[in-house]
Amino acid sequence: MRHVIPVLVVVAALLTVWYAGAVWMNSAWTLDQAAREGRELTVIDIVNDTMMQERPKLPAPHQVGTELWKTVVGTRVSSKRSLVWHGWITLSATAVGFAIGTGAGMALAAGIVHSRAMDLSVMPWAVASQTIPILAIAPMVIVVLASVGVTGLLPKAVIAGWLSFFPVVVGMVKGLRAPDPIQMDQMKTWNASRAQVFWKLRLPASMPYLFASLKVSVAAALVGTIVGELPAGATSGLGARLLSGSYYGQTVQIWAALFAAAILAAALVAIVALIERIVLGRMGMAR
Structure with a gap:
């Protein structure tokens, strides 16, 4: 209490x-x-x-609450006026983008840790990639992919992956370098190969860092998806609800969509935190 x-x-x-x-x-x-x-x-x-x-x-809080109730509970899920339906569209692209960003980030981190050349060349580019405003990148990605016939979920997922991979790279690199020198020396005395050092020492040591970065990454992926829905003139997704609300001056609708996005982000972070607790618990690293 x-x-x-x-x-x-x-x-x-x-x-x-x-x-x-x-x-x-x-x-x-x-x-x-x-x-x-x-x-x-x-x-x-x-x-x-x-x-x-x-x-x-x-809008007053009760107006936003009423709109949320009406569009979440009081509307059929299959209706295009339902925030649940729009949220599912956004969630689908977010999940794909998060998977792309996480996979790319972990692969780059492994390469950076094991290759001096990648550390000096790839890491600066990864940092530089995050200095470009996503609002400038999103229309370019949408137009380029549309020109080759790629539309729908994938362009939004690419934008989400673009935003989500960087936290994973930074966190994973820090985690893979977390083992103490004495632990690395111990592995050498056992004549462990690079692969064995990675799977037996580096990867387990990186788990707390990885999950901390995944919580940031999944929220960034959701932001990327919503931003990706704006320049495309999408008719579905939380970004589309924000866009249509701004077109017609429906501020209550805009705020309800914002709160729906915030609730969805909180739920995604909570899911990652739950997985973290389970994984670290099984590894004997629960906090």
């Missing part, structure tokens, strides 16, 4: 600030409408109106 109370206090403070911000930002429209109609408003009238505007500048 002692751990729950601080969380509830923080949540209550955030909701208070959010409601206050909604009243402040939405009151301009309320006052303007009242002035045009020659009406005088009390503070209560202003607050009530700012809490239920159809297209507010800043």
Whole structure:
């Protein structure tokens, strides 16, 4: 209970600030409408109106919650108005991109650790690749792949993989280099081959670092997928919901899609954390 109370206090403070911000930002429209109609408003009238505007500048928390409930629980999953349906489209591309990024990151990390040439050549390029804004890369990837007939899930997965591979590379390199020199010397005294050192020592030692980077990577993959849905003019996915909401000024829809994306990201990180606990527990490294 002692751990729950601080969380509830923080949540209550955030909701208070959010409601206050909604009243402040939405009151301009309320006052303007009242002035045009020659009406005088009390503070209560202003607050009530700012809490239920159809297209507010800043939706109130209960408006976002209502939209989430309506589009998650109150709508058929097969409907294109369902956030569950759109979330599944985004999740599919995220999973494929995360797999691509994780595989590429682990392969590059192994090469960097075992090859001085790759360490000096590939690692700087991996770092440089993350300095290019993803918003600049995404349209290029979409257009280039579309020109060769590749559309749908794969272009978004490529963008997701682009964002997700770097944390894996950095974490895996750090983990593969984690064994102490005395442990490496012990393996040499046993005449262990490079492969044996990798599988018996380096890889197990890298697991805590790998899972820490995977938590960052899976969230980055989700961001990459949503960004990839924006320039394509997609009609499905959470990115498409954000795009359509911005086109028609549906701010409540935009915020509901943002919260759905945040919930999905939290769920993905929680799944990785659960797998981490199981794997490290079986290896006797549970924390």
